Structure formats: C-alpha cells, structure tokens
Amino acid sequence: MILRHITIDAANPYELAQFWSTVTGWPLGAEDEPGDQEVLVEAPAPVPGLLFIAVPESKSVKNRVHIDWVPTERTRDAEVDRLAELGATIHEDHRQPDGRGWVTMKDPEGNEFCVERSEAERAG
Structure with missing residues (x-):
C-alpha cells in the first residue's frame, strides 16, 4: 500500500x-x-x-491528526518566525530552556501542525 x-x-x-x-x-x-x-x-x-x-462546515474542534514538520534550511525558531510571517499563528509553545521541544501552530484556517527542531539542531 x-x-x-x-x-x-x-x-x-x-x-x-x-x-x-x-x-x-x-x-x-x-x-x-x-x-x-x-x-x-x-x-x-x-x-x-x-x-x-x-x-x-467550519473547523470547530482540535484536529484528530496533524502533521509534524522538521525544517531543512533553518532552525526551528527561524522556521516558526517565517511561518508566522506567512500567516500561521502559534497555538502552544513547547520549547524548553535546553533547546528541545516543539511549537504547535495553526494554519490560516486553524488546522494544527507542529514544528520540531531541525536535524542539525538535534545532532548538535
């Protein structure tokens, strides 16, 4: 399949x-x-x-499935900033002081998605 x-x-x-x-x-x-x-x-x-x-119908509850994205050309934080400039909004911020964590965002219609750390950030 x-x-x-x-x-x-x-x-x-x-x-x-x-x-x-x-x-x-x-x-x-x-x-x-x-x-x-x-x-x-x-x-x-x-x-x-x-x-x-x-x-x-419009979206009324949390998505049951969402997509997790890993940036390839920038850091997680730079990607979150870029997405916000494009029209996404931060929904929940799960970044931790040690650099780990992710950010849950919403697209322009309110669909949730997450932005994780880049491969380089995880390797570093």
Whole structure:
C-alpha cells in the first residue's frame, strides 16, 4: 500500500493550498484554479501530497491528526518566525530552556501542525 495524499478539509481549498505551497515550496496541481473544490499541493516522491477539499462546515474542534514538520534550511525558531510571517499563528509553545521541544501552530484556517527542531539542531 502507498500513502498518496493527506487530505485536509478547508473552507477555501485554493487559498489554503497556496499557503501550504508557499510553506513547503511544493507546487499546486497544474490544473488547480481558484474556486476549485479540490486543490492538490504536489510533494516530491515518495512524500504524500496535501489535498485540500472544500467542506461546508467550519473547523470547530482540535484536529484528530496533524502533521509534524522538521525544517531543512533553518532552525526551528527561524522556521516558526517565517511561518508566522506567512500567516500561521502559534497555538502552544513547547520549547524548553535546553533547546528541545516543539511549537504547535495553526494554519490560516486553524488546522494544527507542529514544528520540531531541525536535524542539525538535534545532532548538535
């Protein structure tokens, strides 16, 4: 079995996919346009893509599943700052004085995700 997509409910799939495309650097699906009910952010193989699907109801409770991200080009703290500039918000800060920990953030529609330390920070 292969994991093809991680599907995320959205009020505006195209706008939310654009946010995640900017965050990840991955392109939107070639055929996706504003107003589409399904919009794909295409990840490099073998990583599953992020598929955003329009739903009528708004998010009202904590996600039962979320994505943990590890920065590859910057530190955890620099990545948190970058994501905040792009429109994410800090939900819970679990950083510890010794440098360990993570930050739980929310995307522009309130979906939770975590930012962990980079591989370099963990190795250091």
